[in-house]
Amino acid sequence: MADDKKPLKLPRTAKGKKPVYFDTTTDKLISMVLTLMGEVSVMRDRLDTVERLAEKKGVLKLDDIENFEISPEVGKIRSERRAAYIARVLKSVQDELDALQAQGDGMNVDVVQ
């Protein structure tokens, strides 16, 4: 039987020439963005399931989430987390900016910390 052996793996990539739309790098970026778009949607659905189950089981009310008041402490924690997240995602842009500044090519760019 199949389940006595290693798990069956199905092919994941279609055979055939892949068209180029813009250029291969831009095309990959589009694929990444669309995949992330899908995964964010999946995560939101999952959170929605958790919220609805929590309400059904009396853990919380959905209104508790909508009316949640962010204390200054929580606000600061979230703000720092968001800044780190944005920097992580946009690292490639930062790298380019750093390189431009290191070259001293006359561009006048203010770095916002």
Next chain:
Amino acid sequence: MIPQKMHEMFAKPNHDEASRQEFVNDFRVHLASRVFPGTFPAYFGRVLPAFVKANGREPKDRHEVRKVMTKDPFYQLWSAMQRNSQEMIWDSVIDSVERQLPDLLKKAKDLKGQGSLTLNPDVVVPKYHTAADIHLQPGAYHTDSGPDDLAAGAVYDRGTYIYSMGGLGEGNDGLGRILHKFFRKQYPDMKIGRVLDMGCTIGGSVTFWSTQEPGTEFHAIDVGAPCLRYGHARAKVVGGNVHFSQQNAEKTSFPDASFDVVTSHILLHETSRPAIYNIFKECYRLLKPGGVMMHLDLPQAHGQSPLEGFLWEWEIYNNNEHFYGQLRELDMNDVATKAGFKPESFKVHQVASTWDDGQTPYSAENFTFPVYVGVK
């Protein structure tokens, strides 16, 4: 997306898999309704005027439109996203099939039901199926990932449903419903003892036919073994009665004059020029005198404007539907008469893409399928 009927052989998605599949559907609905329409103003607003300015005339055909439209940034972006959405369909479905494959294999073995399955490992999968994976399904119809594999069929069952944005109906058998309804409209009283469906994949269409014609013996052939195994199991659980066998429609093992009706449901555009001539010849050989051949397929290029013709061909260049390009221009009367059908016994009908409850498999209004009908 209207929910697909989840029969016993269906690879039921878990929470995140279902969510991913719903996302792909919603994304494709958005592309179709909110992005694709922009190709028209892009063409008429800038691509066409630029062409006219450069050439002093409008593009004479869809090929000239292709040369300029594929360089338009809006079209490029829509096209890139459409291609990605097609890849995402399969990706969203393969997870749930792969995860449940051992269970599905076991279920298929234990099923009781009608019909039969005859596989023939000597059947050579034709080059038009092995050269590239048609409509980007990884492994296409024929790749076995293990013994007794049926994964390609399970993936196809869900993937084509998402592809059609639920338009093939909850039983994913809309094409069978359309052709059966048309057949019975044309031949309300014809007694049909034996019917053959060619290129059946998972047999969605022929299985529906078998539920409508209880006294008839149904046969269905395909080159892809995993699709046939799944199709046989699927037919059992949805109450069909079909004899599946692994055969190439170009040359089958059935004796001359075996069938009253020979059908196919969007098979032809996934073959080749020599194959389509062979398939029509084989249909003629297999039909009893007075028997009827009916092939339902995608529209040809006649009568379409250059832009419309170009847009229709997206699937050829971006979705591995390579032969569709040639089929769009093929002289079907020539194919039929070379096969033996008399010119007066062959007709191309345009059949509405709806069935009894008014559903439509494709979102375009007034969409029709050509149906190639030959009487021996």
